[in-house]
Amino acid sequence: MKSNIKKEKRTTIYDIAREVGIAPSTVSKALNDLPSVSNKIKTLVKAKATELNYKYNFNAANLRSGSSRTIGVIVPKINVAFFSDAIAGMEEACFENNHRLIICQSDESYTKEVQCVQTLIHQNVDCIIISLSQETRSTVHLNEVKKNHMELVQFDRVDESFESHRIVNDNSQASYRAVKHLIEQGYKKIAFFGGSGHLAVYNHRKQGYLQAIKEADLNIPYNYILDNALKKETAQKAAIELLKYKDPPDAFFTVTDHSALGVLKAAISLGLRVPDQVGIMGFSNEAFTEFTFPTLSSVEQQSKNLGKAAADVYFNHVLTSGMSDKDARHFEMRVIESSLIIRQSSERVPTL
Amino acid sequence: MKSNIKKEKRTTIYDIAREVGIAPSTVSKALNDLPSVSNKIKTLVKAKATELNYKYNFNAANLRSGSSRTIGVIVPKINVAFFSDAIAGMEEACFENNHRLIICQSDESYTKEVQCVQTLIHQNVDCIIISLSQETRSTVHLNEVKKNHMELVQFDRVDESFESHRIVNDNSQASYRAVKHLIEQGYKKIAFFGGSGHLAVYNHRKQGYLQAIKEADLNIPYNYILDNALKKETAQKAAIELLKYKDPPDAFFTVTDHSALGVLKAAISLGLRVPDQVGIMGFSNEAFTEFTFPTLSSVEQQSKNLGKAAADVYFNHVLTSGMSDKDARHFEMRVIESSLIIRQSSERVPTL
DNA sequence: CTGAAAGCGCTTACAG
């Protein structure tokens, strides 16, 4: 006798049907609140369900109906404020629409991103929302999603050449305004620390910088403009070099806050006063920007709204419109406006 | 003619069976690498599966087998370094054991935590790993997990009165060592900023503080010891009050880094030099502790290991031992050792 | 080592 405590079977709609004295199909309809069932029966069924501790079996329902009522999201890092806030927005939308959200992180690795896609396909999610990893240069894995008849929404770090719904920030506009702000504060020699060229987000931020510079007709030496300076350490090194240069910048616009932090450390280490001698403006409004001394100016990306918008593309546009024929379908393209957060690092007291 | 592009059916094991010329049950076994199938057939089946773009259907398999090969984790906040690192550890363990991980966040709300539990039960996960929200004072919802025959592992913020596996930090020991470090640096009037008393983690951290104080035979006024000062703002206010007190503390041990940050701001705002006049030591080693000026000392909790250990309790202990009869079963209780990270805020140059 | 058959717990046309 290996075990006499046999795992009692879970309650099914058949148990409820038997107890209430109706057909299982009617129980199913009652539990799903279909209009074709009388309220009397609905009440009866629901009461009995609670009484018997009935738990809806998603696996069975999904297998039968072919839909999982589940969205999968793939982000590079869940512990980056921008992404975790975006996820919070998606969760909100999912909750409102009675869907579930499965979160995967690619850890900025292409290989892991491909694995995430496979996992979500296996889970049979209805829709995949993705923000690409730094490493990702090919989007063949996204074709897999289409092949499996799942909806695809790209957000933030998107591949513009891959056709799908896209939700992004107004990167170029935001950067333009950020640099304009620096110019208004009297900075004239503004350096730019960007990201790798294959990601559209960083390209757009660079465009915004260049536009502002051009409009103000500023003279910027070529070596002020740097790509691939996303990380604190890289930025710090690069900033030190520039600041020691015979003709040093008087301000930095960086496409991440980590990069801005590196610049701040560089300035402090050289005994330069921020914002008097060096102005700094980052991007993303990470939590730590409030904690540094001086505090760091940055761009707030409305990440939660952006996440909600991404999920809502699925709920409002795709789900409601029904199974439109894919070929003729148009893809949603939404831009979420960001705003400048001016803190100490870029605000000069009007003495200069 | 509503749509002539009919959604082609997905490939099933029946399709593979037909093409290879064997029985569906054999295909299933081949795909699952069961030893009872010849290598020749396995090779054939797998090749055909790839060729037909076959995707394993979890819903069907789970429905049939009764197991979902899925673990659900509930954390208060995914964007807190401690939790996101712990999740990374769980993901690693899940990947090694061919399981999936579903992440839910309670957002520090009891109501949402209950919802998360319901969601995961509906998803039919095999095991729930949970760290309780700040608000949680009752654990009736955890009984639901047991009722549904799912394994339960508590980690970090655990309810010690609820029987389950538990993985925690050496909170008391770590705090003891942290305070001892402050004492060795010559601080004599060490204040304590704690959390709410109903959570065991914070109680243990307080115990460690008290023990170190007692051993060193320090005289601490009662008002140096504060509960419910987890947040930056609360801590900042409280610290200002204490530092203006006729007999002010010369150091603070706080149970979170946010609290430590509040103290740092308070000290700076009063023109006090850290660490010369005021020593500060936090807890959790949040990313921003490196970014402040001066940098903050803290306790590193090995969060990734802790997360991995939590998942491994399920894989090694529960899964391997089979369906042991629940009543006689013992619960795992593991303690992960943390280490001190000494930074500028607590290290006095030996001049005092 | 291979296969025939039953069944996991739902949903969904269809009939009444």
Added chain:
DNA sequence: CTGAAAGCGCTTACAG
């Protein structure tokens, strides 16, 4: 408004 019946795509004893 209610119900009978088929089927979603697997797995798992069981027989050979």
